[in-house]
């Protein structure tokens with residue numbers, strides 16, 4: 001087990017307050033303990049590691065011990081924009097001139113040139129009339145969906161079963177009716193749309209890249225259905241921003257790659273999407289979230305949303321840094337292409353060695369373990385013996401029995417680092433006798449399970465042609481038997 005999850009040294013503060021102890025009173029502390037005991041029992045209790053990302057050595061970090069460096073293979077800062085020189089220099093300049101605080105909510109303190117410029121670039125990124133910046137991606141989804149669902153009379157949400165918690169909560173907070181359609185199942189979506197009267201407002205809420213399984217939604221088909229049944233489309237592109245499309249606007253942009261490269265947007269998928277939701281703490285390496293859509297929609301959310309109105313705005317350097325990251329990625333596709341090449345070589349090598357990579361079309365590599373204690377054990381061995389950090393993903397983020405390592409290569413991982421990860425995983429899988437790719441691919445009767453149809457891997461969002469790579473020229477990550485032991489010596 002690794003260090004505590006709470007930052008303070010509890011002993012320093014003595015025992016917790018005793019209010020409510022004794023017969024007849026409500027026992028607050030006992031109640032907290034019983035909630036925690038339930039979390040431990042159902043394996044959803046969370047442990048945090050002390051990981052300090054090093055801006056000048058991305059993707060390395062140091063642990064509690066500054067001398068122990070670990071190679072981070074689970075960051076959402078996929079492109080290393082959090083360490084990008086232009087981003088950092090911009091933030092320094094704005095911080096020195098305007099300070100560390102925005103001074104209050106935009107409602108009472110006004111906004112500033114950085115908020116205006118950021119929202120302008122966000123709207124342009126998605127070719128929409130307007131955008132609104134929130135303090136996080138979670139807040140953006142929660143607030144926007146709450147407003148939309150509560151302001152459209154009798155509105156019905158059609159929500160993909162694998163949607164992120166922030167989408168689920170936003171819909172719940174709106175009080176609107178919700179229908180959940182099976183993950184990425186267009187037929188199920190259509191069956192549900194058919195049951196809703198024509199004059200009822202309806203919103204299809206979904207993501208482009210699903211973070212825990214890496215699946216990509218059938219966006220064009222969803223747009224077709226939305227047009228056929230008069231529904232609005234609300235897409236969360238949080239895990240695709242910076243990574244897909246000629247300008248890094250996400251999968252919707254990527255689907256009309258050439259048109260957008262040539263600056264033509266009419267009739268494209270991006271054009272057909274009504275509302276985009278995004279976050280800036282992932283591919284854009286900074287912080288915050290947003291929605292983009294028509295000017296009237298954005299103004300309505302700005303005017304009504306409690307979670308937007310009654311909170312202190314992000315400090316100017318954060319907004320300036322976020323804009324610098326977007327500007328950089330809009331005109332520099334190299335790192336997103338490098339990232340995809342790294343994903344290709346790591347995925348291919350893991351599969352060649354029989355490690356159970358769940359197939360998908362994106363940059364996320366879910367490596368299935370299927371048991372929470374073992375998943376934690378693999379992560380511990382990687383950290384302690386190999387100086388590799390990958391966070392285990394357990395329930396409730398994934399169903400029990402589908403625990404996994406969520407590996408996210410970055411644009412900066414070298415061939416040597418990829419090889420180190422691969423040899424570590426091969427050794428650990430062997431040591432712990434974990435289920436292999438073949439074990440996962442087949443059901444008890446030996447039939448291939450549909451979700452393991454590996455042909456999907458060949459249909460990645462980024463095509464070989466767009467990346468200018470053919471699988472044969474990917475780096476060879478072959479591990480020789482005598483290298484297995486060597487790699488455990490560290491990085």
Ligand SMILES: Cc1ncc(COP(=O)(O)O)c(C=O)c1O
Pocket residue numbers: 136137138139141164166207211236238239279280281288289
């Ligand atoms: C699909 C999706 N949407 C929204 C969010 C929230 O974004 P943020 O981390 O900026 O709050 C996340 C976070 O991981 C996410 O995975």
